[in-house]
Amino acid sequence: MTFPATRAAALARLDAFLPRAGQAYAAQRNRDAGPDAAGSTSRLSPAIRRRLIGEAEVCAQVVAAHGPHAAEKFIQEVCWRTYWVGWLAQRPAVxxxxxxxxxxxxxxxxxxxxxxxxxxxxxxxxxxxxCFDAWVSQLLTTGWLHNHARMNFASIWIFTLGLPWQLGADFFYRHLLDACPASNTxxxxxxxxxxxxxKTYLARADIIRASSGGRFAVTAPLAREARPIADTPVPLPIAIAPAARADPALRTGLFLTTDDLSLETQPLPPxxxxxxxxxxxxxxSALKRAHAETALDDGLARAAAHTGCTAERLDEADAITAMRDWAARHRLQQIVTGDAAVGPVADRLTxxxxALADDGVRLVRLRRRWDDLAWPQATRGFFPFKAAIPQLLARA
Ligand SMILES: Cc1cc2nc3c(=O)[nH]c(=O)nc-3n(C[C@H](O)[C@H](O)[C@H](O)COP(=O)(O)OP(=O)(O)OC[C@H]3O[C@@H](n4cnc5c(N)ncnc54)[C@H](O)[C@@H]3O)c2cc1C
Structure with missing residues (x-):
């Protein structure tokens, strides 16, 4: 099982998956035949998560191939991630x-x-x-699990094994190649x-047997009820700050992070x-780190070809000092980078x-039009958000 770590591989994966992204996806997406079988889903999540390929282009191709009706289920799944990111962007305290x-x-x-x-x-x-032990093995060796495996894994972790959900989410976050602060948490x-x-999700042996095509017997007893878990109330949503704009008159550097690796497809200043x-x-995990490194090398190579600049890798250990030095060496007045809503990259950009403001350098987080249009819609549940998807597709 391999996952695209370059934009070319992601586009090729999308191309190969396109014929199955319509009604076949709607009918078969819940089947998880195992890591070695042909997948019922796209397996594009690591590429979408790192934006080797953007949601807008994925959705446009699927709609072009199948029409909006047959493409609806796939588009909705892509939009689940957008929804989760927009929801968390408005409640960063979570x-x-x-x-x-x-x-x-x-x-x-x-x-x-x-x-x-x-x-x-x-x-x-x-x-x-x-099933659980096999999913652990698959996660550690491939860095990916089918959505149903993730749901059942999480449910067994929480309700059958009685472990804190936060430590399960952290285990996933360390190993998933598509680990997304919003979708995962x-x-x-x-x-x-x-x-x-x-609403809780309780794993059931018969459903696991059916969705896995009988690969698992699931004879060990699973929890029969979901015990309530205490949590502090969800904070009220805060308004998302308007998207920042780059000033084309300023001397500008481009800074890539692993949250957005195809910025050359977006409008950029010189x-x-x-x-x-x-x-x-x-x-x-070593696997996740290696995937991120390959994706970053690919993103840098494309950005270098697009801008004509030589790509520099800055010291990770002291990124703030390295960034200030880099800005000073190139006499930069502004640095543009991909926006990140919430999570480690967002924290680092903040x-x-x-630090750069102290040197008189602006850091401009370029928000994609897709995010700009969609995030503010994620104020309530997914169903009102879903109603806004046709408009999102039309405008993005
Ligand atoms: C406990 C748990 C943890 C998860 N953690 C992550 C995570 O860290 N990162 C992540 O991208 N997804 C996460 N998901 C969602 C989902 O399982 C994966 O996105 C999906 O399995 C990826 O496989 P695919 O690319 O073949 O998806 P496809 O079915 O081909 O869907 C296309 C794209 O839509 C998005 N998508 C699909 N289903 C979902 C969903 N249920 N929620 C959000 N986005 C979705 C993904 O970007 C995916 O690549 C999690 C789900 C659960 C239940």
């Missing part, structure tokens, strides 16, 4: 609280031998629950029943210098912007 919970729970693991053993068995795939919250009040760092936070 992410901050989640990261604080992970740190606190890691401390509790040290002190609690029962929790430590349970966690170690789950993360090693030694629980005796056949909010999907785990949804399974746990703290995202949509009164670029005088090009740089990147690859760090995206947390402790990624810190970089403050």
């Amino acid at each position: 992410w901050t609280r989640y990261t604080a919970d992970v740190t606190r729970l890691q401390g509790e693991v040290e002190a609690n031998s029962g929790l430590r053993t349970g966690l170690a068995q789950a993360m090693a795939g030694h629980t005796g629950i056949d 909010l999907s785990w919250r949804w399974v746990a029943g703290v995202q949509t009040l009164g 670029i005088m210098a090009l740089a990147a760092t690859s760090r995206s936070g947390g402790s990624p 810190a970089l912007a403050a």
Whole structure:
């Protein structure tokens, strides 16, 4: 099982998947025949997550191939990620609280031998629950799981194994090649029943057997009820700041992050210098790190060809100093980069912007039109957001 780590590979994957993105996708997308079988879904998520390929171009191609009606289900799934990102962008405290919970729970693991053993068995795939142990192995070796596997994995982790959802989300985040602060955290919250009040997702053996094409027997008992999990109320949404605009009159550098690796497809001012760092936070697995490095190299090569600048890799360990030096060396007055809503890259951009402002350099986070149009719609549930999708497709 391989995942596109370059834009060319992502476009080729989309091209190959296009014939199956219409009614076939709607009918078969919940089937998970296993890592070695032909997939019922696109397996484009690592490429979309890093924006080797953008949502607008993916959706445009699928609509062109199938028409808006047959393409509807696939488009909706692409929009789930957009919705989650927009929802979290308006409630960044949910992410901050989640990261604080992970740190606190890691401390509790040290002190609690029962929790430590349970966690170690789950993360090693030694629980005796056949599907769960196989999914751990697949996650560690490929960095990807089918959506149904993720839902059932999370449910078993929380309700059968009795482990904190935050540590499961962190385990996923470290290993998934598509790890997305919004989709991952909010999907785990949804399974746990703290995202949509009164709704939990309880894994069932018969459904796992059916969706996996009988690969798993699932004889070990699974939790029969979802125990309620306490959570603090979700904060009220805050308005998303208007998208920043680059000033074409300023001497400008382009800074790439692993959150947006096809900025050359977007409108850019004249670029005088090009740089990147690859760090995206947390402790990624070796597989995830290697995927990010390949994607970043590819993004830099395309940006270099587009701008005519030589690509520089800045020191990850002290990115702020490296960035200030880079800006000074090239006498930059402005640095443009892809916008990141919430998560480690967004946090780093906020810190970089403050440091650069002290030197009189603007950091401009270029928001894609897709995000600009869609994020403010994610104020409530997915269903009102879904109603705005036709307009989003037409305008983006
Ligand atoms: C517990 C849990 C954690 C998850 N963590 C992530 C994550 O970190 N990053 C991530 O991109 N997705 C996450 N998902 C959503 C979903 O499982 C993956 O996006 C999907 O499995 C990717 O496979 P695909 O590219 O073949 O999807 P396809 O079915 O081909 O869908 C096309 C694209 O739509 C998006 N998409 C599809 N389904 C969903 C969904 N349910 N929610 C959000 N976006 C979706 C993805 O970008 C995907 O590439 C998670 C789901 C669960 C239940």
